[in-house]
Amino acid sequence: MNALTPGFADPVLDAQAAFRAVLEAMSRPGRVVVAGSALQAPAPLCRAAAAVLLALADADTPLWSDAGADAQAWLRFHCGAPIVAMPGDAAFVLASGAPPALAALQAGTEEQPQRGATLVLQVAALEPGRGWRLTGPGIEHEHRLAVTGAPDGFIAAWAASRTRFPRGVDVVLCAHDRLAALPRTVAIAEG
Amino acid sequence: MTAPETGYTFAYLDDATKRMIRRAILKAVAIPGHQIPFGAREMPLPYGWGTGGIQVTASILGPDDVLKVIDQGSDDTTNAISIRRFFTRVAGVATTERTADATIVQTRHRIPERALREDQVIVYQVPQPEPLSKLEPRRAETERLHALADYGLMHVRLYEDIARLGHIAKAYDYPVMVNGRYLMSPSPIPAFDNPKMDRMPALQLFGAGREKRIYAIPPYTSVRSLDFEDHPFRPIRAPHACELCGSTDSYLDEVLTDDAGGRMFVCSDTDYCGERQAGANKAAAE
CATH class of the missing domain: 3.40.50 (Rossmann fold)
Structure with a gap:
């Protein structure tokens, strides 16, 4: 087995910076921010996804992942998050390939919608300014976001998921050291 | 620091x-x-x-x-x-x-x-x-x-x-x-x-x-x-100007100044009021 690569160089301040990046992304859906540039995460885990999980996942958050043994060992060691076998049991769902269906993830209840899962979805590339048209809270008029390598049928699945509001799933899209977020409130139209 | x-x-x-x-x-x-x-x-x-x-x-x-x-x-x-x-x-x-x-x-x-x-x-x-x-x-x-x-x-x-x-x-x-x-x-x-x-x-x-x-x-x-069509929401503000900076659109505090009923209205936002006063002083000096 390969030796584990390190996590955050400064666990306190690097976690704060990664969290603020996610907060910025979640507050302004479609805005692309940088996170985890200095991390060396085991493949196929990308740096931004690694930073999100290092900053937010811990023993209180069951984690599901399709990223293979190396990445799971790395996450287990650095986050201490329990790895679960079913995506529907997880608070954080890490998808490096085709993700589980949105409808299969925890969506919370009408009274406790905050129990909906966060899907950390790795894609090939994120580019602001063109592509999808995003509207909703956090967006003044419209944000554009080009997502290369989004799962097939994602926009239709997202539209179906939105009808369950306030229940739902929040997505953090990650590519290399860049991320953008799709809170459950955002509406996506094809560009 | x-x-x-x-x-x-x-x-x-x-x-x-x-x-x-x-x-x-x-x-x-x-x-x-x-x-x-x-x-x-x-x-x-x-x-x-x-x-x-x-x-x-x-x-x-x-x-x-x-x-x-x-x-x-x-x-x-x-x-x-x-x-x-x-x-x-x-x-x-x-x-x-x-x-x-x-x-x-x-x-x-x-x-x-x-x-x-x-x-x-x-x-x-x-x-x-x-x-x-x-x-x-x-x-x-x-x-x-x-x-x-x-x-x-x-x-x-x-x-x-x-x-x-x-x-x-x-x-x-x-x-x-x-x-x-x-x-x-x-x-x-x-x-x-x-x-x-x-x-x-x-x-x-x-x-x-x-x-x-x-x-x-x-x-x-x-x-x-929240409001009603026939009773629309109206923000409430004391109908005075700030006695320190003269602002007529900021939120005012009523301050008692003595035991004889004396009172004055001043901006509740001290930074806003201070900046306006500094601006007025600067304009007066020029």
Whole structure:
């Protein structure tokens, strides 16, 4: 087995910076921010996804992942998050390939919608300014976001998921050291 | 800037607590206006002094942030000074009294007069996060009402004011609908400040320490004060000009000046008032 690569160089301040990046992304859906540039995460885990999980996942958050043994060992060691076998049991769902269906993830209840899962979805590339048209809270008029390598049928699945509001799933899209977020409130139209 | 105290982690809270609060904040942003329970920690000051706001600030604060803290609009009251000094000591962050220079504004019961920008975050200290608490004391029941978006109780409460008094008699903590879905307490800010929340470019976070709830309004989100077609919402303001800076559109405090009934009206936002006075002095000198 390969030796584990390190996590955050400064666990306190690097976690704060990664969290603020996610907060910025979640507050302004479609805005692309940088996170985890200095991390060396085991493949196929990308740096931004690694930073999100290092900053937010811990023993209180069951984690599901399709990223293979190396990445799971790395996450287990650095986050201490329990790895679960079913995506529907997880608070954080890490998808490096085709993700589980949105409808299969925890969506919370009408009274406790905050129990909906966060899907950390790795894609090939994120580019602001063109592509999808995003509207909703956090967006003044419209944000554009080009997502290369989004799962097939994602926009239709997202539209179906939105009808369950306030229940739902929040997505953090990650590519290399860049991320953008799709809170459950955002509406996506094809560009 | 002084060196932070040793023996504390950055910004006082341990990292497991910060992660828990950060997860709550992210879900709060994703569900605008919905209250999210969190494990509020004991802080080195009593409940009611802003423990919820402080925990939210501590969880988002970074070394490059510039913190402003106001209490009823004022930078120089005991509460504001204590909280600023707390974060200077445990995080070593820069503080300011100028709204324009701050990246994070923690507030008790006011929104600054100067419009906030996209690169700023405002953190409200909240005593009672549940807008329905006086109408329905059972927490389990109010959660159900929020789930059903059943806010008839509040409409009846406002209607009864109109029937009895001819107007809605709520000058502060005036309930709002966030993004057309959740009824939310804006914290006890004057109703005068409610319109500033609507489509504000800055992120708004709310922390209630004793009640252990966090909620949020993302930027550019619709925030509507509850009203009726024939009794539209009207922000209330004392019909005077500030006696120090002459402002006729800022929120005013009435200050007693002697034992003989003497009084004056001055801006509640000390930074806004000070800047206007400095501007007027400069103009007079030129």
